[in-house]
């Protein structure tokens with residue numbers, strides 16, 4: 001091992017959370033470094049591949065803190081750490097202003113209110129990958145430039161492996177770089193490695209038995225290193241069983257032109273989701289994130305097909321910014337169409353009589369307002385249930401896609417990592433997708449990955465700077 005190098009603040013991971021922490025730390029006078037496992041100039045991470053919409057629980061980040069806190073509580077069914085929720089609500093507006101001061105350019109990407117702070121240029125409304133030169137990719141470049149201007153370092157190809165702990169306090173980190181061990185001593189480590197969506201073992205332990213049958217709707221670089229290091233240092237881990245994700249064409253398992261978009265969420269939430277027999281298997285009314293989580297827990301997550309009729313396909317099918325109607329076919333995805341439910345089932349490989357019975361029972365429940373008697377129950381959280389009775393009928397084989405994990409390392413409002421007894425581990429912070437407590441819960445509430453990464457990246461750096469001074 002070489003002689004240790006010294007910094008005041010070291011971020012593990014060069015996504016939005018790590019870069020925000022490092023740039024803000026450097027701005028406040030700290031000697032900062034980012035250790036980034038990726039070796040390429042355009043190292044893949046979720047922050048680079050993101051859609052670029054900054055929102056708080058699907059609300060405009062510039063609403064008042066009280067309004068944002070209420071929105072987070074509604075979205076999470078109140079199952080959010082109030083300290084973290086209040087931090088996001090208080091700082092969301094300041095976070096986008098700070099990003100703008102660092103070169104971020106925002107645009108109102110659509111008439112939807114909470115799309116007001118979308119990084120420019122926004123991605124094109126087409127199926128498949130489209131991140132090169134888009135707003136998030138551009139922002140990472142700007143932050144990196146600001147870091148260098150303030151004498152901060154971004155060490156590419158440097159994978160953090162272990163925290164160095166002395167008398168209960170984190171004093172450094174060791175990492176692998178070019179086949180050697182790099183020892184770093186520092187006053188503050190900010191874990192910002194993105195969480196564990198790409199770790200099949202952790203997925204099996206906490207989410208579902210078949211990660212190989214769930215679409216990895218992310219860059220594949222967040223593999224749970226931070227979670228492991230934090231746990232070894234005594235951190236509490238919270239809410240590991242929930243993830244943020246979407247429904248996609250089942251063909252996306254093999255066809256990269258069909259992910260991360262179009263999402264099938266809106267169609268599924270307006271229609272029904274059935275298994276290979278043609279039986280309903282989820283509460284569609286809870287929406288796409290909930291359905292994706294339900295499917296991911298099954299022994300066979302690839303068993304699901306969405307069944308809808310023409311009015312649903314022409315409305316919900318066109319509702320999203322990158323709508324499955326027509327982007328599913330444009331991307332090469334499977335869409336079955338038939339004039340009767342029995343013919344549709346035969347085409348899609350489902351059991352015709354059974355599917356016809358399922359649809360008839362469902363239509364009766366909608367007509368006579370008996371949704372709660374269905375098994376599984378059909379709620380209306382994501383919109384009203386609609387009858388499936390107007391041909392042509394459509395079937396879309398789907399899969400669940402995991403974007404990022406919602407649970408992770410427990411932190412306080414400063415981003416300090418907490419032990420199970422609630423005390424903070426001195427010198428250790430976490431930010432972004434690797435943290436837990438804000439999101440998830442029974443309602444599977446999603447608060448927003450980019451805003452969470454930026455707010456806690458900033459807060460961690462600011463607390464570390466106060467400790468340093």
Ligand SMILES: Cc1cc2nc3c(=O)[nH]c(=O)nc-3n(C[C@H](O)[C@H](O)[C@H](O)COP(=O)(O)OP(=O)(O)OC[C@H]3O[C@@H](n4cnc5c(N)ncnc54)[C@H](O)[C@@H]3O)c2cc1C
Pocket residue numbers: 012013014015016017018035036037038043044045046047048049050051052053054055158159160161192193194195217218219221222223225226260403404431432433434448449450451453
């Ligand atoms: C397709 C897609 C669309 C999205 N759209 C949106 C959106 O519009 N709005 C929104 O709010 N959220 C969106 N998200 C979610 C959002 O992108 C993430 O929540 C957020 O970017 C997480 O940032 P992060 O910095 O925590 O992690 P990441 O961006 O994943 O960065 C983590 C970094 O850590 C590095 N790393 C991992 N392990 C180590 C290690 N041991 N040592 C050193 N480095 C390591 C990785 O290489 C990676 O570069 C989207 C995500 C995806 C995938």
